[in-house]
Amino acid sequence: MSYYHVLIFFLAFSAISKCDDLPDFYTFTVQDIEGEEVSLEDYRGSVSLVVNVASLCGYTDSSYRALKRLQDILGYNQKFHVLAFPCNQFGEQEPYEDEVIHNFAKTNYAVEFPMFSKIDVIGENAHPAFKNLINQSSVHPDWNFYKYLVDHNGKVLKAWSTKTTVEEIFDSCKAALDSIPEEIISPEDSSTKFPQQSADQTIKDEL
Template identity: 90%
Template structure:
């Protein structure tokens, strides 16, 4: 084997090992909106639309309605979930505590999809699960209602900004 072949082989093995060592989205633990620790492993085997949500955003009403509709349509076979993560980093539009956020979503939109405790999604204090989404997609949320489509193995398939509606994503 030539030096060039050995180098190519080494680089290929290193790249494969690096891919296998990188954690996927489902390897993280989070706190649900009621304060219980949850392993995202629960969602392995399903496709998830992960969204950072806020109660007071101009996109709240249309986004929550669309997410609810999407969960109702695609979630019936337990192979799809919307996973909602409240965040107050953008315009301070999620100032409430978890209990108030949950009651707001249940009362106004009858959401039945999993909701998690309020977290940071960007910056130094960003939750590791969101850091993973950003790392995989190279898409940093800069407002509320960013959407990350995660496959059944925890790999990000695609990410969309706030202005891309759920209908635009799933009508393609």
């Protein structure tokens, strides 16, 4: 094997090892939108769609409605969660305090998925949990409603930009949910599992 091939192999192996050495998303602690400290370990064993949200964005209405429906469809056994992180870094379109943000989401969209305290998602003051999403995926959000799909082990599977609709990512979210080992899902959870065809058709029809 030539020196060139050895060098390429070493660099590739180093890149993979570096990725594997990254802490996973669930190792971090955040504040919920009511100011209480929350360990993301609470979500280990489940799939998460992490989204930076904003109240005054042109994508707010369609995104909140679709995310709410996605949670309703895939959250039937508490193994899928939309995790919403308000952020004011893009167009200053989330200027409100946490209480106002929470009331806005609940009143206008009946949001029940977890919401967290407003944070920075890019730059020097970005929250470590979001830095982890970026480091794992190599995708930097440049607007509101970026979406990061995190598996049951805290590893980022995919990331999508603002313009990618929830309908377009549904199959990936469903596949991640279906890949959770059965031993992680309790018998009670399995017995209430939504029929796949019904779930798929419902969300694609209504989004």
